[in-house]
Amino acid sequence: MASKEVSKELNPRTTSYEFLGPPGTLLISIGVPFLTYALYFSCSETTGGCPPPNFATWQDAVTRAVSDVNWWKGLWDTQASLIYLGWYAFCVVAWAVLPGDSVEGVPLRTGETKKYKINAFSTFLLALGITTGIIVRYGPEAFTFIYDRWVGFVTASILMSVFQATACYIASFQQGKLLALGGNSGNFIYDFYIGRELNPSIGSFDVKSFNELRPGLILWALIDISMACEQAVRRGGLQNITDSMWLVLAFQIWYVGDALYNEPAIFTTMDIISDGFGFMLSVGDLAWVPFVYSLQARYLAFNQIELGPVNVALILLVNMTGYYIFRSANGEKNDFRNGRNPKNLQSFTTQRGTKLITSGWWGRSRHPNYLGDIIMALAWSLPTGFNTPITYFYVIYFAVLLIHRQRRDDENCEHKYGEDWEKYKKMVPYRIIPYIY
Known part of the structure; x- marks a missing residue:
């Protein structure tokens, strides 16, 4: 007992x-596999392009395909x-x-x-x-x-x-x-x-x-x-x-x-x-x-x-910027959690006895590593040019995912730290992008 x-x-x-x-979870459980397939069939040689050239015809083709048992077997x-x-x-x-x-x-x-x-x-x-x-x-x-x-x-x-x-x-x-x-x-x-x-x-x-x-x-x-x-x-x-x-x-x-x-x-x-x-x-x-x-x-x-050397150099710069923010922000957090503070980061102690960083990258926003991630995601899509929006799906999806994750994390921290979290949000008001969001 x-x-x-x-x-x-x-x-x-x-x-x-x-x-x-x-x-919502039922819709996502069905939607994620569906979208994984959809991103292939909307952007591949087998369907004629990215997206297929005649969208109306393509829609008709999809309807006929999914109603065909051989398509499902395929x-x-x-x-x-x-x-x-x-x-x-x-x-x-x-x-x-x-x-x-x-x-x-x-x-x-x-x-x-x-x-x-x-x-x-x-x-x-x-x-x-x-x-x-x-x-x-x-x-x-x-x-x-x-x-x-x-x-x-x-x-x-x-x-x-x-x-x-x-x-x-x-x-x-x-x-x-x-x-x-x-x-x-x-x-x-x-x-x-x-x-x-x-x-x-x-x-x-x-x-x-x-x-x-x-x-x-x-x-x-x-x-x-x-x-x-x-x-x-x-x-x-x-x-x-x-x-x-x-x-x-x-x-x-x-x-x-x-x-x-x-x-x-x-x-x-x-x-x-x-x-x-x-x-x-x-x-x-x-x-x-x-x-x-x-x-x-x-x-x-x-x-x-x-792309040519100029475009390659510009895209490299975008990716390196994102990677620097991502890695240095995560490095600050991991060092601090493991009892090291080589950058002498400022923090304040919560009523739970734990500390929240208020300087460095984590003083600029509450999730600076997410900013680095989004910039890198953009750099990964830029080499595909601008002939189709489909190859930029990852950037849009990843930004939405990280914003949702940030909100989940903030909600958990609010329950965890209570009034201390409100104090922290006043000290670090920006969620991901400093001075913007």
Whole structure:
């Protein structure tokens, strides 16, 4: 009886909804896979362009396609699914076999701390090494299969997302599970999407942190490489890859490598600290990130654009500015949280005993790292030129996502710090963009 009372204290009922509650989460759960497919069919060679040249005719074609059972069968590709399963298994084996330090996360509500194995960057280097070996030995045409089987890979990743979200939801009802404070409403649709269990694990294997950084994020880089190989085959060799494609490759692979190299930083993020692992994170990590974020590289595979040195230099400047803000802001935060303060940042102590930074980047806005992220997102789309708005979808989506995340974070901090948060907002009034927002 006592254990059940303790469990109820640790796992209180969720009394407020996000994303407009069950109707909103149901709409997003359906909408995210739909939009992943839609971004392909609205911007690809198979449909005739980006977007298709005659939109009215294209709408009619979509209506006819989705009413055809053969079109639905075409979403499945057995070979792509097997390759995807092999890729996921490779990531799991690499996590288990490659050496790595053990890092403690933020203390849980139980007073315990989880330990995480850190070797995502090693997995990334191994994957890049194998990929490079394949391309050098067999030529770029040996690595165009992701471009050729795009829809099949998307389907495989979405099915894996549904499977993991379902398995974690069912497992969350086992006795002794620590639930996410926001995912225990009792409504299946809502809890399935948000994630009911905070840290689903199999032994020392933490499902959430693993998916956050490895299968989808590294696959994003490999997809970009496959798109470059497709372009190289069409243009007569790797030496003929366009400067626009090289920029996208450099920006996005550097971003992925940087995130993996700084793996411990993820354990202080909202995803790990407070969000459960449900369909929101599983489909985002495994399907949305690799197959939507690589849209620019896929576009450049069949729309080759030469920018010239001046445009290359300007786009490089935009990306470097965003990266500097992103990395230096995150560096300040991580140093401060780990008891270091090399920049002598100012702060004030809350009634909870924790400190909030009020100078440096974090004195300019409450989320300066988001500003860096948005600027980099713009730089990743600029190499595609201005012939289509579709390749700028990522910038718009990412800005909306970060604004929503900022509002979620501010709401959590308001509950956490109370009057101290109001004091902090007066000291740091801007949310993301200094003097603007």
